[in-house]
Amino acid sequence: MNPLRWAKAEVLHIAWKRGRYTPPDRKVFEDEILRAIAADDGNQRILSVGVAWYTKLYSTPFTGKTFITLDVDESRAEYATTAHVVGDLRDLERHFAEPFDVILMNGVIGYGLDTADDVDRALRSSAARLRPGGLLVLGVNEEKPTHVDPAAVPAHALFAPAAFGPWSEGRVTIAIPFRERTHTFMFWRRR
Structure with a gap:
């Protein structure tokens, strides 16, 4: 990454952590993906894995539905x-019947689930x-660097990619101004 791009990425990342900037991937997730899921009457029980300051509003479109969060870190x-x-x-299975x-x-994935075994176990559990x-x-x-391709672990066979909203191929990659450069959303249906 060239120095100017690196500096811009760092400034925007700091702004995001301070709540003064919303990256494009978060906008797509919050404004399009979550709202589409909430609008589907077949989606009554939702589990959102991982909580942080920026996830506080994720439950907003799910009024009248069961929206549960899960995080391994009690803090x-x-x-x-x-x-x-x-x-x-x-x-x-230890937490939900x-x-x-x-x-x-x-x-x-890549932020706690950092090995192929971790990702495989998470997909099986899901x-x-x-x-x-x-x-x-x-x-x-x-x-x-800690990314594990979920499609490369055996448990991915328990799912099938599925069209979702405007993304007929079951995935969308969003350019982001951070070091990672892109954030990809994949939509899989349980077989």
Whole structure:
């Protein structure tokens, strides 16, 4: 990355962390993806994995629905605005008996799930707690050094890529001004 691009990326990243800038991938996630999921009456139980200051409004479009957050770090519970569980995505069966219609995993792979085994276990656990045909939304930074391609682990076979909104191929890559350069959303349905 050239020095000017690096400096711009750092300034925008600091602005984002201070709540003064919303990156393009977050805008797509919040304004398009979450709203489309909320508008579907078949999506009544939603699990959002990972909480932070910037996820506080994720539950807003889900009024009247069950929106649960999960994070392995108990100090993050302060950012949850709805029902929250402190727990590990790789062990969903320990925390939830009922299936979900949607599981959101945005920014989890490469930020805690850093090995192929971690990602495989997380996908298996998600498949076990999604209803048949349920939606798994993965948001990944493919250029991050700790990125693991979810389509390269065995558990990906439990899902099928699915068209979602305007993205007929079941994925969309958004350019971002940070070091990672892109953020990709993948839409998979449980088989």
